[in-house]
Amino acid sequence: MDDRLSKVFAALADPTRRDLVARLTRADATVGELAEPYPISVQAVSKHLKVLEDAGLVTKARQAQRRPVHLEAEVFDLMTAWIERYRRQAEERYSRLDAVLADLNATDNPTEGIAS
Amino acid sequence: MDDRLSKVFAALADPTRRDLVARLTRADATVGELAEPYPISVQAVSKHLKVLEDAGLVTKARQAQRRPVHLEAEVFDLMTAWIERYRRQAEERYSRLDAVLADLNATDNPTEGIAS
DNA sequence: TCAATCATCAACCAAACGGTTGACAACGCA
DNA sequence: TGCGTTGTCAACCGTTTGGTTGATGATTGA
Incomplete structure (x- = not known):
């Protein structure tokens, strides 16, 4: 049961996750779109997004099969x-x-x- | 070879280390003084301080056996x-x-x- | 209906983390 | 000189983390 601030700092301690946040300041995007530039699997990016979500930095909507990700600034x-x-x-x-x-x-x- | 910002965020993701930083805003203190309130060993606190030091949040001076710790705001x-x-x-x-x-x-x- | 698409779940792995105990280095003082 | 104090180093241990691959769920479009 970690506190909120710990989760937020931990989330931003990873460069990939900071980059995701940076990109999400420009526009919402689906998991696939977000994953595209990185040399890691979609699953790995999905995990990163879960960390950001647990920290409250991000929310996911549902739109057909897609999950547009939105930054909670x-x-x-x-x-x-x-x-x-x-x-x-x-x-x-x-x-x-x-x-x-x-x-x-x-x-x-x-x-x-x-x-x- | 992790970047600076990652180290800083990672350092502050731990509640004990955030508390150390908070206390150091009030006054410099030695490792022993800093360790006193926590239910963990002095060695563990020394490790926490090393993490803060590697992130550039803190510096240590030498003064006899003591190492006064100073916050680099x-x-x-x-x-x-x-x-x-x-x-x-x-x-x-x-x-x-x-x-x-x-x-x-x-x-x-x-x-x-x-x-x- | 049914195949393709988008995302997550599950199991696994190696490395990093936060803690422990024990040894030791460095220093001042009696 | 040598002892007490202060702090770090080293080895170890269990858990978390960031990645993998493979299977599964959910939804749309033909």
Whole structure:
């Protein structure tokens, strides 16, 4: 029972899957169309799409025998939220550190060791 | 020879490693300090840190026996760049689709099939 | 109806992953 | 000098992953 964010990051850790996502930003496509450019079997691509689907990055519709695949771009927000949260935290910390260093410098104390 | 982005996403796919990153946004810390809260061995945490290091998310300094670990927040930019690029592409596409649908609607044609 | 098409399921395989324990390297300090 | 502390290396183990091939399901079109 892995959490959502783990699945999303894991899904995008594979270059083929990142490429699938990239192509799906341009247009929906069937499994066969998506598989065509890669030197691997259709089954392998189908598995990749399942991983993307489980991560919520993609949905499949049914249209006769075909399964048009559609990108669910909202998931990007989940990642962006995580990244930006900690980026901001890190930046705040560096600002604080800068302030401390400036203060130390002003009062002429030597710096030492790492931040506690 | 895996590419950088793959390593970064793979590194962040593990909840323990995401937590390590989260904690490192607050302060640098030694391997031992970082390992303390988790129910796994120090060696396992050391391995996690190696993965983060290989992905460029983290660097280790040497200070006596200790190895203070430091977050390299710039890597966030790499992910953000990738995500935002395709998010933007997807949004542009949806705008185009909206335009097409509006046009079809205006000329009273039925919609059919998926975008080519 | 029935063959062709599109996609998935199932079984299998090798490699990678996340964890373990045990040994050892490097360093500071008493 | 030598001992305690901190961290990594090495070997191992079970599970997951990314691929394969072969069979099967589902649906359309002739």
